[in-house]
Amino acid sequence: MKSLLIAALCSLGMLHAVEGPPEPPKMDQTVLFIGNSYTYVNDLPKVFNALCQAGKQKLGVDSFTEGSCALVDFYELPQFEPAKKKVAEGKFTYVVLQDQSLVPSLRPDWTLAYTAKWKELVTAANATPVYFMTWARCINGTMRPDMAAQDKTTAIYCQAALRDGVTLVPCGEVWREWNRLYPGTTLYERDGSHPNPVGVYLNACTFYKVLCKKSPVGLPSRYPMGGPAIVDIKPQLARQCQELVDKVVDSFNPQAFLDAHPKLKAEESVPLNRPIGKW
Secondary structure, three states: OHHHHHHHHHHOOOOOOOOOOOOOOOOOEEEEEEEOHHHHOOOHHHHHHHHHHHOOOOEEEEEEEOOOOOHHHHHHOHHHHHHHHHHHOOOOOEEEEOOOOOHHHHOHHHHHHHHHHHHHHHHHOOOEEEEEOOOOOEOOOOOOEOHHHHHHHHHHHHHHHHHHOOEEEOHHHHHHHHHHHOOOOOOEOOOOOOEOHHHHHHHHHHHHHHHOOOOOOOOOOEEOOOOOOOEEOOHHHHHHHHHHHHHHHHHOOHHHHHHHOHHHOOOOOOOOOOOOOOO
16 A cells, blocks of 8 residues: 555655665776876876766876886886786776876986886786876976976976877976966976976876866866866966866977987986885
């Protein structure tokens, strides 16, 4: 009798069936970030994921990070073996590889050797490797970026990407142009090294442009709108970030950069010594 009464009430619209929580949308693609504090300070993967959701891109995001570590550390040290296992599981569409920020300019042989090693692992897992070009730290005692270091960093990432046929996300070059156009608005935390929220938003827009293959112009400056926001910067800054990313990513040419800076190209070599952890 009770079941018949409930059925009758439902048919009259007086009761509604109780539904469980909606299932999350199935992700068409997934991204794994492997890097250090340049990836996790102010949470680039989370901000990038938020922009993907706002832009209705079905793209899932995961990360494996450890402060101060380089690609050589992640590859060689036994405590980071889970990073290799995570890649080998084969569930990622893209694997983003970020070297320690000083390595490309100070030990380019490490960057060149270990981008190649990681590329081999990633492609063996049927994923697409992506090289994350970082930005130069500020000159000691100032908040002015070291452009000579940026030149070296850009050159080594370009060299590795062209050699390996790998997609390059040129965040360092986007930062260079931002610092030229908007020197009064810093992208750095007070340490002159790590990205502040605007810097991370700029990076996330760059990844959106490259991996989603869509313009970030029009993405929100605050997301989600209700409750605690993952993304929350001033609308004008957001628009400046979006338009600058469109401009730089569309115009940057790795081969042209190397042709203009032939002395920055490093010799391919196998490193004779390896770091023993954080530095």
